[in-house]
Amino acid sequence: MPKNQLKKKFRLGEVIAEKVVTIVAFFSLAMITLIFVFVFRETLPIFFSGNAEVSSVPVQIEQQETYGDEGIQEVAMQSKTSSHDNEGIASFDNLTGTTWQPVSGTPKFGIVPLVLGSFKVSLIAVLFAVPIAILAALFTSSFAPKWAKELMKPAIEILAGIPSVVIGFFALIVLASLIQNIFGYQYRLNAFVGGVALSFAVIPIIYSITEDAISRVPRSLTEASLALGASKWETALYVVLPAATPGIFAAVLLGIGRAFGETMIVLMATGNAAMLTASLFEPVRTMSATIGAEMAEVVFGETHYNVLFLIGSILFLFTFVLNAIAELFVRQRMMKKFQGI
Amino acid sequence: MNELKTKIRVENFNFYYDKKHALKNISMNVPEHRVTALIGPSGCGKSTFLRSLNRMNDLIEHTRCDGTVVVDNVNIYDEAIDVVELRKKVGMIFQRSNPFPKSIYDNVAYGPRINNIKEKKQLDEIVERSLIRAALWDEVKDDLSKSGLALSGGQQQRLCIARAVAVDPEILLMDEPASALDPLATTKIEELIHELKEKYTIVIVTHNMQQAARVSDFTAFFYMGEQIEFDETKKIFTMPGKKQTEDYITGRFG
Amino acid sequence: MIKKKILNASVSSATALSAFFILAIVAVVMGNIIIEGSSTVTWEFLTGKPTEGMTQGGIFPAIFGTFLLVVIMSIIGVPIGTITAIYLTEYANQHSPFARLIRFAVNTLAGVPAIVFGLFGLGFFIQFVGSSMDKALLPAGELRWGQPNILWASLTMAILTLPVVIVSVEEALKSVPRELREASLALGATKFETIWKIVLPNSLAGMLTGGILAVSRGAGEVAPILFTGAAYFLPKLPNSLSDQFMELGYHIYIMSTQSPDVEATRGIQYATTLVLLVLTFALNFSAIFLRYRVRKNMAH
Structure with missing residues (x-):
């Protein structure tokens, strides 16, 4: 009898409370991760497509992913050789330029x-x-x-x-x-x-x-x-x-x-x-x-x-x-x- | 000692704070319906031992223990033991009185309410009975809605006793319950302890040897984490078996 | 010896001068706005709509929008912040990697620039969550949630103010004596019964402090709502979560930099600034007072 009295009880409320508290505490961590992910995500088109105006083509992104780092380099190289044609595109050259004119005819994104x-x-x-x-x-x-x-x-x-x-x-x-x-x-x-x-x-x-x-x-x-x-x-x-x-x-x-x-x-x-x-x-x-x-x-x-x-x-x-x-x-x-x- | 029923049986109990070995191989039989006093110089482990009896030490990080503490034939350190249920059975009174910042009534009713006693009449009964047992009823019965913190130190400590008694424990652990009180309040608590042992098994930590001699039936002397001696109080205080006990009792150290 | 004396005098006067300079900044900024603003703040100004192309009238829509923003923000942010604080003080093993990671996340969150929260609101709430909702709920091509509105602005602000809530509530929880637990x-x-019946009731003041500080912060920040929901001119009050809204801080910014005749509306600008200042300081002072009481309790 006394043995049963002290037997471990399953307290659903306790378990739920602890789980809920832990999960909610996870929120801050999730948020900081999401901030990372979603702020960086919107920058990706710059790196993964030579022309961001056509950014809604998933095939192209997939293609670029297989390129990996070389892809980026290639884009950068291309823009170097033909920088005149690439005005208005967020190429590496353009980004590191000294002119910030984002809304002109040929936008310049020099940051x-x-x-x-x-x-x-x-x-x-x-x-x-x-x-x-x-x-x-x-x-x-x-x-x-x-x-x-x-x-x-x-x-x-x-x-x-x-x-x-x-x-x-x-x-x-x-x-x-x-x-x-x-x-x-x-x-x-x-x-x-x-x-x-x-x-x-x-x-x-x-x-x-x-x-x-x-x-x-x-x-x-x-x-x-x-x-x-x-x-x-x-x-x-x-x-x-x-x-x-x-x-x-x-x-x-x-x-x-x-x-x-x-x-x-x-x-x-x-x-x-x-x-x-x-x-x-x-x-x-x-x-x-x-x-x-x-x-x-x-x-x-x-x-x-x-x-x-x-x-x-x-x-x-x-x-x-x-x-x-x-x-x-x-x-x-x-x-x-x-x-x- | 033989005819007494053992309530708590401790065997080879060890306790560690991180790397510090705080309790070494403690073994004792705490008899039912008696007062057992734990004495010794501060830092000797007597409070740690007391807190091991209702597993309050579980709350401190980086501690561990081994050995067994058996209450009514159940090892309370067994995996299958529910600590919450254990603490309902083994109540505790702390060194500093710690009433909740609530009314006297709500303080005493806290435990029963947790045990899902909601009916007003039943709660009233428990509160009254517990306060009577803690010898506080006559002083507060007209003012149960007063804050527990508004009481005097001695009354607060008796309120804490009433609060502990309200959940119907079988054992009461008291950690220097009168150390912060004046002599008059101390006397009241000591008288109360004497009455309480009719219904409860009491283990009390005290640094006051006269108090141990006055209230307890058995005494354990702790020194540097070891239990030096455990015997009837009469014997400990008149013919201690060990030199260290004698030294301590006669005031040569501690 | 004389050299020492001169040095001593110059060091102590340099420090005193710096302290005085700070006091002067506070006095001048506050004084300027109170003096210039108080004459325009009338009952009509507080309760009226902007009129005549925002060169006349009141700022009630902005007051209401700010109020709505902080209310929605608090409904979301305060419970989450409070529960996170409960986790950190009551449940977490202080040395567990998970608890440390969460603490790190909270600290990081506190250091993210406000404008980045705005970007996040735009990229996550509007472009991701909102657009997905529109795709799922509305006929193709229609736009309702995938654009700036008060809900997304409030949620963005809730995340920005989360660390404020967490830190205050943590302090309050820690002030509950161990003896009571x-x-x-x-x-x-049980642990939860103890938290629910003892710890939380005894840290209510602290939780309130956290909430108030968050509201004060939220009412004062403009950068996160620049492009997540604040509107330039919207005399109609928002009546749905998907509406845009006017806001005091944004109104100050717009009126003082973007309106056609900036000089003509100087009075309105000052008055709006005064209203915002009074609002944030009323909140801040009540939080300071509450926190003072919490600390007193802790000492007790």
Whole structure:
């Protein structure tokens, strides 16, 4: 009798609950996989057919698959030899060209100015955001009086909470004029304005992660430094900052990732002309802004459409790699650092 | 000791946290309707052992065990054993009182409700009976809808006892149930333990030797994961068989 | 010694200056929008339709569209996010490869640029799911689901905000003391009974926080809906999931960059921006408040 009482019972509810929870948890994984698959899928016609206008012929795709890598090379080679005939086709040459004119008579899909544009604006944003965010984080953790600390926390939360379209709007209307009045250049909207506006969105990220990294520096370390007679700033500069370096590095990487992927701010504040120029004060067009501005007007399945997806794939891959490095870096280096290995 | 029925029989029980060998070859017979105290310095494994008796240790990752723990002729570590059913039979009172953030009534009715007792009248009966058994009824009967967290520490612990009793267990495991309480509340709990053994078999972990001497019939002394001695409490405290037990009891270490 | 003093002063003032700069950005951006926007925000503006080619009138369709977007998004995203968080904190063996893979997926999802979610919405929901639905449900050649609409925009946004929900709910679940779980299990409750009756009720505030933060994020993002469902001008409110919709953030973007006379509608632009700001901050502050209470509980 007692033996039966303790016998394992089959609880259907428990089993179902666990299964359902596990399957739903699988959703995030499925989504990230689907994002990979479906964003890349729409770029395929670029690689697998010399002329994407005829993309609805399954036979052709099958044929191309048997070619494998050589097929792509062949297409690329062909376009090299007869580049005049191939204008308007997303050939390798065309894609790596320096002109982005997707809707002209002979469309040019050179993504080089877009890639460089993204880098340029992101670089300006990060150059602005990094010193300000790190110094401010150092301020709150090492120097600030209590009232200032309590002011910084909500301020950062507010800045992080401002929708990017609002920052873009502010940059478009106020910031652009302000900066133009200071420097007096020709184009109101340009890479510099976009970069500065973008830094507003990047600062909270770098600040928060840096502050987090600094607060993880063991108290014993700072106390030891102060006890040795080092002043506050010496401790901050020579003890706290170096100890928090891996975290700060990750913060900067994530900041770059955010800047690179941000759309609305750059769409509204950079002027959006795909120009190849070294000047800071001329308009640029970033990858994300290109997608944002053109995707709504493009014909589904056309080369232009596929190229926009290709740009999206590059964006995705780039931020993916940045995030992965940031995560790896923080986890491993932080652990090693404080375990004394 | 011979005329007593054995409720829990432990044989060659070993327990490991990852690589740490936390319990070494424990064997003892816990008699029915008696109070068995587990004493020893902190970290000696007495709490781990207690938690092995209702398999609460299953919840901790990277642990394993071998040997047998037999409750009423059933090895509770057998593959075919249902842990959930086992825990209904072997109740537990924790070191820190942990009432749910619910009303007193709902705290006590939690167990019965899980066992699909839904009828109000039946639940009322169980709640009243359990609270009476836990010597808390008179203090709370007019205020059963009050939050369990609003009670004093000693009352909270008795509420937890009532909650455990409500599922009709046969064994009650108590993990230092009075360690966080003031002397008056402690006395109440100790008196309660004395009454409860009429109906339940009780195993109690305590770091307080006077308490062990006061409430228990049998005592096991643990040291560094080993069971040094297990005997009638009277004997342990008057003529311990082992030098280490004597040292501990007379306060030379721990 | 003097050199040291100068250094000390310059380091500490540089940090203070940076902090001040951040405060200044916040003050200027917020101040500018509040001052410029508040005069145009009237009851008629909030409840009226755009008129005269969007140069006059109100923004009610955009408010309604935003509301509908976040509601549909939450209905889909919050349960999925909550259950994923339950898996990660309650069921998963923390070191199992599957759990780590899911955690990695959540982190990755959090880092994907918003515009890429838009591409995904277009490539997956509209071109793949929607088109397949049209092929199966409608006479050949007709288009209903295979084009941008509020359902696809909401689903895209739900995936974007999923990590927000997961992280908040996880924090809430972790704040439930282990003692309560053990008490329940020791009474013979099963794992699911313990989660359902003890863990979830005690982390409601945290789940609410997650939901609110997701809504705030969803209301503020524009990039994912640029080509998955937002409409330029649509005075009629959507009455089906396959309709397009107006949205506050998108409205700001359109009005300030695409309308024929940008200067003439400056007031409307500012007012719309103010409405969006008030909406997101009302949500954010309630989430911060709730989270503060959760943390207080945890300390208790």
